[in-house]
Amino acid sequence: MNISKEKKSLVIAGSLTGVISVVLVLLGNPANMGFCIACFYRDIAGALSLHNAAVVQYMRPEIIGLILGSMLISILRKEFKPRGGSSPVFRFVISFFVMIGALVFLGCPFRMVLRLAGGDLNALVALFGFIAGIIAGSILLNKGFTLGRSYQQTRVEGGVIGSIFLAMLLVLLFIPSLLKFSTSGPGSLHAPIILSLIGGLVVGALAQRNRFCMAGGIRDVFLFRDTTLLTGLVMVFVAALIMNLLTGNFTLGFNGQSVAHTNWLWNFLGMALVGYGSVLLGGCPLRQTILAGEGNSDSAMSVLGMLAGAAISHNFGLASSPQGPTTGGMVATILGFVILTAIALVIIYAKKKEEAVHGS
Amino acid sequence: MEVDARGLSCPQPIIETKKVVDKKVKELTVLVDNIAAKENVSRFAKAMKYEVAVEETDYGWKLFLEKR
Numbered sequence: 001m002n003i004s005k006e007k008k009s010l011v012i013a014g015s016l017t018g019v020i021s022v023v024l025v026l027l028g029n030p031a032n033m034g035f036c037i038a039c040f041y042r043d044i045a046g047a048l049s050l051h052n053a054a055v056v057q058y059m060r061p062e063i064i065g066l067i068l069g070s071m072l073i074s075i076l077r078k079e080f081k082p083r084g085g086s087s088p089v090f091r092f093v094i095s096f097f098v099m100i101g102a103l104v105f106l107g108c109p110f111r112m113v114l115r116l117a118g119g120d121l122n123a124l125v126a127l128f129g130f131i132a133g134i135i136a137g138s139i140l141l142n143k144g145f146t147l148g149r150s151y152q153q154t155r156v157e158g159g160v161i162g163s164i165f166l167a168m169l170l171v172l173l174f175i176p177s178l179l180k181f182s183t184s185g186p187g188s189l190h191a192p193i194i195l196s197l198i199g200g201l202v203v204g205a206l207a208q209r210n211r212f213c214m215a216g217g218i219r220d221v222f223l224f225r226d227t228t229l230l231t232g233l234v235m236v237f238v239a240a241l242i243m244n245l246l247t248g249n250f251t252l253g254f255n256g257q258s259v260a261h262t263n264w265l266w267n268f269l270g271m272a273l274v275g276y277g278s279v280l281l282g283g284c285p286l287r288q289t290i291l292a293g294e295g296n297s298d299s300a301m302s303v304l305g306m307l308a309g310a311a312i313s314h315n316f317g318l319a320s321s322p323q324g325p326t327t328g329g330m331v332a333t334i335l336g337f338v339i340l341t342a343i344a345l346v347i348i349y350a351k352k353k354e355e356a357v358h359g360s
Numbered sequence: 361m362e363v364d365a366r367g368l369s370c371p372q373p374i375i376e377t378k379k380v381v382d383k384k385v386k387e388l389t390v391l392v393d394n395i396a397a398k399e400n401v402s403r404f405a406k407a408m409k410y411e412v413a414v415e416e417t418d419y420g421w422k423l424f425l426e427k428r
Contacts, residue, residue: 006403079395081394083367083394086367086369141371141375149366150368151367211395211396211399216370219371220403220404223374223375223378223404224378224404224407224408225407226403226407279371282369282370282371282372283370298369
């Protein structure tokens with residue numbers, strides 16, 4: 001098989017993303033957290049006082065960069081196509097539980113790959129959970145699950161989420177006193193603002209151009225044995241692994257990993273919930289963030305759902321800590337599976353009924 | 361045969377296309393309205409040994425799939 005142009009581009013983009021991720025850690029981000037979409041929304045929720053967990057509060061410029069980078073490149077390449085209206089409230093709810101699952105594991109799929117590249121074997125357990133969740137979600141899609149079609153929206157609507165994050169950037173730069181900043185813990189560890197922002201802009205543009213999707217890569221392999229999208233993911237891993245080995249940031253094992261716990265069952269289930277929800281949404285937290293930048297209102301709802309999920313997670317003690325998962329987190333994860341499955345079954349049932357009436 | 365995958369989020373355009381392809385249809389058209397869907401469906405079709413021709417339309421793209 002000859003290597004497609006698409007694949008070559010993914011190899012370059014993936015490698016660059018892996019390198020940038022480790023560089024951000026060297027510049028000050030928490031270990032294996034050059035990027036973590038879930039953790040960063042959690043920190044942003046904290047910076048906005050949506051929760052009061054003092055150790056995870058920071059207006060992460062990486063997220064602002066991802067959204068604006070995706071927005072700028074999509075406008076330049078005439079791919080900024082505002083769409084929306086595909087079950088926005090369901091999307092909010094699903095994203096909410098995706099965030100809860102991610103915070104039980106302590107990372108989104110992107111950070112899972114970075115944790116693996118740092119030698120954190122807990123992330124390997126989570127990867128199996130993630131795959132299991134994707135398979136479960138794919139079964140529902142095959143059974144007819146859909147959140148419905150999206151429709152064209154105005155360019156103004158498409159630009160709202162980018163404008164909100166641009167405003168956040170201005171607040172961070174010029175009126176930081178409005179925000180909360182951790183003085184200890186993961187929230188206090190960060191690269192200089194401008195470098196985080198540039199890292200986010202570059203990765204945001206790369207991810208937009210290459211349709212990076214952690215869930216999509218795995219899905220294509222199962223669905224039709226195509227490894228194109230997976231290549232991007234693998235290259236992020238390989239590049240970050242090499243960088244970690246070169247800079248002495250590689251520690252193989254389960255114990256003593258940074259911002260991680262060793263409870264295998266809940267690492268598995270937390271990430272399974274993320275995989276499950278991501279397939280129902282049509283993309284992992286990173287992809288949702290990039291699509292929001294491209295003007296997709298439904299993904300912008302996902303971003304808001306993730307922020308709300310993060311706030312509730314910390315306000316109600318659902319998020320895990322390095323000591324392990326909490327009882328509340330376990331209950332919320334199970335509840336997440338139940339609610340997402342219930343939503344899916346209701347939608348499938350309603351669709352079948354409608355087809356029976358109108359004839360398919 | 362025609363698959364209208366406009367406005368569907370990833371990966372539904374592929375799944376809807378696959379449902380038709382699985383019936384061993386020789387020729388079909390797929391309507392998509394976003395780049396990711398256009399690329400995903402094209403990649404899928406090529407993997408299933410279909411030739412893919414793309415036509416730009418007002419709403420997005422029309423993909424013509426023909427079995428090789």
